[in-house]
Amino acid sequence: MSDFINDEKLETMLDEAEPTAEEIDRIIEKSLNKERLSLEETATLLQADKPEWIEKIFDGARRLKSKIYGDRVVLFAPLYIGNKCINDCEYCGFKASNQDVERNTLSEEQLRQQVKAMESQGQKRSILVYGEHPDYDADFIADTVETVYDTTEGNGEIRRVNINAAPLDVEGYKKLKDVGIGTYQIFQETYHHETYQQVHPSGPKSDFEWRLTGLDRAMEAGVDDVGIGALFGLYDWKYEVLGLLEHTIHLEDEFDVGPHTISFPRINDASGINIDDKYEVNDEEFKRLVAILRLAVPYTGMILTAREDPELRDEVMEFGVSQIDAGTRIEMEGYTHADEEQNLDKEQFEIGDTRSLEEVMYELVRDGYLPSFCTACYRLGRTGEHFMEFAIPGFIKRYCTPNAILTFKEYLEDYASQRIIDEGEKLIEEKLEEIEKEDIKTELIEKLERVEDGERDLYF
Known part of the structure; x- marks a missing residue:
């Protein structure tokens, strides 16, 4: 494995792109046919700046x-x-040189309390986040994953545990595959080499190539669900979009499957950070980059984080977002102290959307979205290359809507306020009418009745 990002190539593509109305129409039509765009085609969209x-x-x-x-x-x-870290990333509140941050690693009992607090709200999916530190090796991560899966509260359980942690060696990833992790997520932060070195002055993360190839090793270990991302605001946003696409193409070429998800957070305020605003991405640029990423990789999940405020999240959702975090607390022990104000000395960065899960659910339903906690594909082996066999042709929608309805019904039965129940039951009836295959509709109605009778975790 080696460094597959060529700065000069990507910069040249942007410089040489010459958009025309006809070419933009052709590229969009290609995407609507569920074909991934090339780097050159994506560069054309990035340079298309007429209103x-x-x-x-x-x-x-x-x-x-x-x-x-x-x-x-x-x-x-x-x-x-855990927020102990031996890196000194300029943009991160948890960087090693920050003496103001309150360091903590959850004990097993503290971890169980956080999980129970999440489950009592209705959460079913979580991503565990770790600083880069010798204490947080593969064995430690595996132990915490097993604890999360083993912790239940009433009807609540976390059914999918994803990981955001430092790159591992192949043997480390194998240990995590053995305990049943979902997606392993590594953000390159910036794909621009010079900028990368500037913002990662010390620590293991300063090794650009080791981080870049981290998901190759995960794939080699059999972890076929991986997530990539860039932190927008470190370098030119157009370049970073091409970097994400180049990373996608590399994984497809090497392993016949691209990333399961792409994330695109923007830099937010954090304790002790040192980043100027030269490459700050404004809201209009942010909307453009989300829409272009959606078109570039039509079959890849896109994650919109709670770094953004509720109003912008609502706007951006329609451009292709498939996952969001909700009810988010990023302070250490944040879910058992959910009523406290944000404290930058206890969290990695400031979040923009502090709404509860209940508030987010209500607004999603009110706006016509179908909330889903589905984990069926992961648990039935529809991951990696198998997932792409369904997702690229678009057939996955046959499974996703019924499974989303079932997990939403669970939420209505176990956690919802009356206002969500009233709106949610109407939404389920509408969605049932939209299902064209009678055999699927009949089976779904039967499963919904079983959920009402107390059964849980039913899926297609």
Whole structure:
């Protein structure tokens, strides 16, 4: 494995791109046919800056989301396990040189309490987050994963545990595969080499290539669900979009399957950070990059984080977002102290959306979205290459909508306020009417009745 990012190549593509209305129409139509775009085609969209061209891109992204994902939105919540770190990343509140941050690693009992607090809200999916530190090796991560899966509260359980942690060696990833992790997520932060070195002055994370190839080793170990991301605001946003696409293409070429998800957070305020605003991404640019990413990789999940405020999240959702975190607390022990104000000395960065899961659920349903806590594909082996066999042609929608309805019904039965129940039952009836295959509709109605009778964890 080696460094597959060529700065000069990506910069040249942006410099040489010459958008025309006809070419933009052709590229969008290719995406709507569920074909991944090339680097050159994506560069063309990135340089399409006329208002009418931007609106074409927005409209294409809306149509693509509707075509592949419908109005389903998958929900999850992050859980910080430990914030000790030996890196000194300029943009991170947990960097090693920050003496103001309160360091903590959850004990097993503290971890169980956080999980129970999440489950009592209705969470079913979580991503565990770790600093980079010798204490947080593969064995430690595996132990925490097993604890999360083993912790239940009433009808509540975490059914899918994803991981956001430092790159491991192949043997480390194998240990995590053995305990049943979902997606392993590594953000390159920036794909621009010079910028990368500037913002990662010391610690293991300063090794660009080791981090870049971290998901190759995960794939070699059999972890076929991986997530990539960039932290927008470190370098030119257009370049970073091409970097994410180049990473996607590399994984497809090497392993016949691209990333399961792409994340695109922007830099937020944090304790002790040292980043200027030269490459700050404004809201309009952010909407453009989300829409272009959606078109570039039509079959890949896209994660919109709680770094953004509720109003912008609502706007951006329609451009192709398939997953969001909700009810998010990123302070250490944040879920058992959910009523406290944000404290930057206890968290990695400031979040923009502090709404509870209940509030987010209500607004999603009110706006016509179908909330989903589905984990069926992961548990039935529809991951990695198998997932792409379904997702690329768009057939996954046959499974996703019924499974989303079932997990939403569980939420209505176990956790919902009356206002969500009233709106949610109407939404389920509407979704049942939209299911064209009578055999699926009949089976779904039967499963919904079983959920009402107290059964849980039913899926297609």
